[in-house]
Amino acid sequence: GENVEQHPSTLSVQEGDSAVIKCTYSDSASNYFPWYKQELGKRPQLIIDIRSNVGEKKDQRIAVTLNKTAKHFSLHITETQPEDSAVYFCAGGGATNKLIFGTGTLLAVQP
């Protein structure tokens, strides 16, 4: 079945540094790759997404890259701030509108 793997499970960076989270997916029919941020005790919220017809998308300090050949996609956060601390989930899907989520990355930004 479909599978999305996410690494690392935890990531600690200094404020102002960059953070990179990587995901791989198994279903070659997937064409939609969103990233969700979940703060402690809160609901997941979309921060950025990318579709398979582009290789990169940026939104201020956040960017996502996609390599369809290798079935990899990554989240890049630059100039990290303490409020970026949260759990980040990647997801893949779109072939049947079913989104499969990764296991999450706990990002801690140290002030």
Add this chain to the structure above:
Amino acid sequence: GAGVSQTPSNKVTEKGKYVELRCDPISGHTALYWYRQSLGQGPEFLIYFQGTGAADDSGLPNDRFFAVRPEGSVSTLKIQRTERGDSAVYLCASSLVSGWDTGELFFGEGSRLTVL
């Protein structure tokens, strides 16, 4: 309200009991999803509705789990003969989907189920 609403927010039940969890999606959203999230894990797909019909129920773990959406709006997730392993946060999400184009999922706050 403008967001996805889930009730109850917390449910404690005993092993073997029956439980219903309700989701009220954003008005006009045709797609509705149920996920289950255990501590430290990502949301685990359970079922997806497009309108009134279950378009994909491949994530339901066994026949104790069932979900309905009779009028294409509110959905109810039903769990029979609950087991301790069913304890988790059950998340509902809705989306404005056109054709096969997956869109942003808007999640509710979740229903925390504890089976004693």
